[in-house]
Amino acid sequence: SKKTYSMQLSSSRFRVLVIIAISLLAFLFILQVYARYEHRNENRNVVFLPALLSAAIDLAETGGDEVKIVHLEKDIGVKSKGETAEGAQEFVTQADRRSHMKIVAGLKQAWPNLNVISEERDKVNSQDAAYPNMDRSEVRRFKGSPLETDFAAIQDLTVWVDPLDATQEYTENLLQYVTVMVCVADKGTPIMGVVHQPFKGKTYYAWVGNGNNLPTHVHQSDGGDIKIIVSRSHAGDVEALVKSKIQGDVQVIQAGGAGYKTLQVLEGEVDYYIHVTKIKKWDICAPNAMLSALHGSMTTLQGESIGYSGEDDPANNDGLFASLQERGNPELLKALS
Numbered sequence: 001s002k003k004t005y006s007m008q009l010s011s012s013r014f015r016v017l018v019i020i021a022i023s024l025l026a027f028l029f030i031l032q033v034y035a036r037y038e039h040r041n042e043n044r045n046v047v048f049l050p051a052l053l054s055a056a057i058d059l060a061e062t063g064g065d066e067v068k069i070v071h072l073e074k075d076i077g078v079k080s081k082g083e084t085a086e087g088a089q090e091f092v093t094q095a096d097r098r099s100h101m102k103i104v105a106g107l108k109q110a111w112p113n114l115n116v117i118s119e120e121r122d123k124v125n126s127q128d129a130a131y132p133n134m135d136r137s138e139v140r141r142f143k144g145s146p147l148e149t150d151f152a153a154i155q156d157l158t159v160w161v162d163p164l165d166a167t168q169e170y171t172e173n174l175l176q177y178v179t180v181m182v183c184v185a186d187k188g189t190p191i192m193g194v195v196h197q198p199f200k201g202k203t204y205y206a207w208v209g210n211g212n213n214l215p216t217h218v219h220q221s222d223g224g225d226i227k228i229i230v231s232r233s234h235a236g237d238v239e240a241l242v243k244s245k246i247q248g249d250v251q252v253i254q255a256g257g258a259g260y261k262t263l264q265v266l267e268g269e270v271d272y273y274i275h276v277t278k279i280k281k282w283d284i285c286a287p288n289a290m291l292s293a294l295h296g297s298m299t300t301l302q303g304e305s306i307g308y309s310g311e312d313d314p315a316n317n318d319g320l321f322a323s324l325q326e327r328g329n330p331e332l333l334k335a336l337s
Contacts, residue, residue: 044113047157049150049184049192049207050143052111054136056159056182056194057205059106062132063099063163063180064198070095071175078171091167097122099163099180105129107161113154115310118161119282142211158185158310160285166257169232175199179259183285188309193289195259204263206293214290215267225249227270229261238276245335262287265322266294272329274336275320276301281308284320296324303333 070076070093077094100120107116108126143150159182164170166177178199184192196203206212226246230238232254239252253270255261261273262284285308288298299305301319321328321336 044111045154046151047111047114047154048134048146049152050139050146051134052157052159052184053192053194053205053207054134054139055107055110055132056184056192057136057138057196057203058133059103060180060182060194060196061198061203062106063103064196066098066102067095067164067170067178067180067198070098071170076171091171092120093164093167093170095170096120096164096167100124100161102129103161103163103180103182106132107159110134111154114157114159115155116159116161117282117310117314118163119280120163138205138213139211152186156187158188158308159183160185160282160308162259162282162286165259165283169256174256177256177260179257179263181259181282181286183282183289183308185285185308188307188312190285190289190292190308193286193293195263195286195290197260197263204266204290206290208289208293212290212293214294215263216294225251226272227251227253228272228274229253229255229264229270230274231261232256238274241276241336242274246332258283258287262290262298262322265296265324266290271323272332273320273322274301277319278315278317279320281306281312281314281316284316287322291322291324294324295326296322297326297328298322299328299333301333302337303328303330 079092081090081092097120100118100122101124104116104118105124105126106129107114108124109129109131112126162181165179165181169177176199178197180196180198182194183190191208192206194203194205204214206214226248228242228250230252242250242252255264258279264270265273284298284306288306291298299321300316301321304318306316321333323329
């Protein structure tokens, strides 16, 4: 009937008006948030975190390109920086330096007041550096509309950069261990981590509580066996310690690079990553963020959290225990401490 048709038409019009009103409000909210971001960005006092994650991914891959280019050169410029805590030679190459230049200059070009701590200390000129891509599609896919929590005060942030993790292995052509890492800490807590594997063409990233592209495979021990991954430089020390404290079969796997070893935990190849001597925070900040994103943990051997603020000691002197278990393994930690 005409009356029924009229009622249906009115109902349809009402639904359309409601949809238009909601869309308009959402659009105005987005405009308001972005306007606030632009205003803050001009003052350089606030950082839009999705842009920082995009830049971290982009610059880690740019640094990785430099690492690959140098590898093709006849002379990669190997120099000794002294000895590690285990007595092994610590090297630096042109790849370390060139990756460092690209990453730090790019970050400073985009955020001049950002506190960036890199393993290398070469001075960079950010004025001529290219702006990183601050709107990566992979970040856009999981982030959606901007929220107030997507902003952070720049003075609260510290970015840790390892322009080439596993330099020793790089000089030995053990390229599977090589990574480039960028990490963002907010008030000392790692919230974003990027680990790029230049010779595998893979990049993993995580923003705690927001999104990641990490593998999620928990290692299933066979018959109670425990698999532990350790640094090549002191595998014997860790194996002796672990086997003296733990009953049952323990398999100790040697590998280079903190980034690679953490990925082995994430990929379910091993149960734990253990380090018993001093390790620098640019080696472990990004891995720590990634484990946190999957409700895993990275602590000292005493089970304490590790701080990553710019005021903290750049070295973690109390060993390392990493696992996909949120509280680590209290019994194993107690035995090791």
